[in-house]
Amino acid sequence: MRSVRARAALGATVVVAVALIGAGLAVLLVLRANLTDQAGLQAEVVAREVAGQLALDVPYDRLEMRAEEDNPVQVTDEDGRVVAVSKDLEAISGTGTDQVTPARSPAAGDPTAGKGSDDDGSDDDDGRHSTPGRGEVDSGDPDFDNGTATVDGDTADYRFASVRATTSAGVTLTVHAGAPLAAEQEAVGSVRDAMLIGLPVLLLVVAAVTGLVTRRALRPVEGIRREMAAITASEDLSRRVPEPGSRDEIARLARTTNETLTALEASVDRQRRFVADASHELRSPIASLRTQLEVGAAHPELLDVPGAVADTVRLQALAADLLLLARLDAGERPGRTTLDLGALVHEEVSQRIGDRIPVAVSVPESGVFEVAGSRGQLARVIGNLLDNAERHAEHAVTVSVRGERGGVVVAVTDDGAGVPPEERERIFERFVRLDDARTRDEGGAGLGLAIARDVAVRHGGRLSVDGAREGGARFELWLPAAG
Structure with a gap:
């Protein structure tokens, strides 16, 4: 895709799709877990009710197993044999055994077996069993498992809870009670279907909105591109691209x-x-x-x-x-040779033979004024400043060197007419000569001061002009000291 808008829309759609799928899966897992836990809790309640009856030695055929509430129940003994099941239970799985036919015998663990006579073997006067004893129900967490059961011809998935009970005779029985998972399956299926239907629609909306927003956001960029193309074609550099009013x-x-x-x-x-x-x-x-x-x-x-x-x-x-x-x-970098600016001034002045006005030099003998740069270019700057002073001076030209604020200053002063304040920056432009310079110029092209400032700037320094006490011009070249 070459379009930024298309890539942005696709990227946003993919990100949203991944986020929604991840969130949807998390919701489905949490929903399923919660509903499964609810079914397990319901199955545990039923299993503990039946286990409580067994602990009270209620006979198997008299157990209340809530068959009318669609909770299949299976009771097994220590050997895994079925001793009791709920009404209409036709098939079962997930409880350890798929038997649904109780084994009716004393050996099967009937809590009333052997409890119907006194010590001498005679029956009670009223012909009823003796008062039953009391066993106990395992108070620990039950075991849970998923399985299926067929009740009255209907097969469904169930969540089974297994609770152990011990009769007064010391017989340990396990009650497997189930709670239907139909509600969980229906809820999860409804949410899943809603997500499958809503996800593509939502992704289409995200793609459309992202494309629209991206298009509106990139509209100024397209305007900039068109204007730049027009400027390139026309070569009219006076034109400008449109600036949006936003601050983005x-x-x-x-x-x-x-x-x-x-x-x-x-x-x-x-x-x-x-x-x-x-x-x-x-x-x-x-x-x-x-x-x-x-x-x-x-x-x-x-x-x-x-x-x-x-x-x-x-x-x-x-x-x-x-x-x-x-x-x-072209950006030529000056050399980094260390040189004494005072000695360079003496050398340049000594080579000037035939000047109209002698140049007075003031350099402290005890000072060392070292700078780093190109010896040839810095000599050219000093020569240009002296040439300019010679053209405009009346009687005196002075050059001095001193240290100042981590640098070295070379000052060239003349006693000529000076430079008007409004022209003090203009004289450093190329091919610029003031009117009086044009009448007295002896060959200058108006490049000397421009070259001098460019060289000074590229050496990390500066060149400025001000009025001198003698009434002429005072040019000051500042360069950073070496090191």
Whole structure:
């Protein structure tokens, strides 16, 4: 089954079916056990009544056996011979013997045998037996068994109770009394038939209700699927899937899907702008270089070799920036080399020859400012910050290193015009240059600060800009200390 609704309905139906069958069997077993116990109790009552009569030495032919209540009774002696049965008992099973004809003889254990004369052998004056003695009835739990009996031509199942009685003469007799199981069988059969009829109907209802509920629950999912298919076909990432008003998992799925679409749309837009801006930035040096080469080919004496070299260097730097951004966007992890950030700052400043404004370095000699990361990428960050300060400074550029809150801070300050508060986050976007930077730019493409922040973030740090006391801009790079 490929449908979630069908699988859910089938699963629910199977679970309910198993539960109902188990519960039904338990009900039938409990009902049968209770009714059987009731029949056994009834049979025990009858058996004890007859056993009580035998304990009082009532003759076998005078025993009251409640034959009119359809309780078959069979009395056997110690040898298993039948000495008395209830009226109209024609056949019996489940009592140890199937005999239904009493054995009439003194040897059979008649409680009145040998009790009719005095010690001298003369009869009583009134011709009656002497006052009978008193035996006892076994007070323990009787034995129970199931069997059948035929009474007056009708055969049925019975629950038999066996109770032992001892006459005053010391004769032990066993009374087998039965209680019919027809009520138990009828009740169990009625419940079983009701279950067999009701179970399929109930399962159909469960399947239908489960399918309906599942369909209603999955309707928003189908709407999400259709909208996602439409977005895929149209490539319009501005569309969003419908969000149900509920607060369940499907609503959270819809919101997460829309958040993913929003992030994907922003990523695609950023990529498109990046490609467009990169194409625009590459077009200028390539066009300038091509023009100079064409002019030089036609008029060698007019070839501006320094200009061509400058355009080539600018093109090479731009290509390097684009390649680094591509690696960063691809999730390239920085190295984990431990390095001293103070020594790296000294090294970068010492290699800057021909800067318009000298860079003042302030690094405590006693401090050790170790961080973990890529030496090349962190050197690129410091170089980009110094390049930015050189382009905007009026008279001074300062770089300092200090420890702060479990990390190391590199601060680059200039005394230029500074960055307006509303533009302090925008300058870290790619290919963004403020208006004054455009007029004074000497080849920058607006990628230096974007690269610097991306590298800082991937090293677990941050890069921010604020106003300097001198009136210019102050860039602070924070990186976590090594270890």
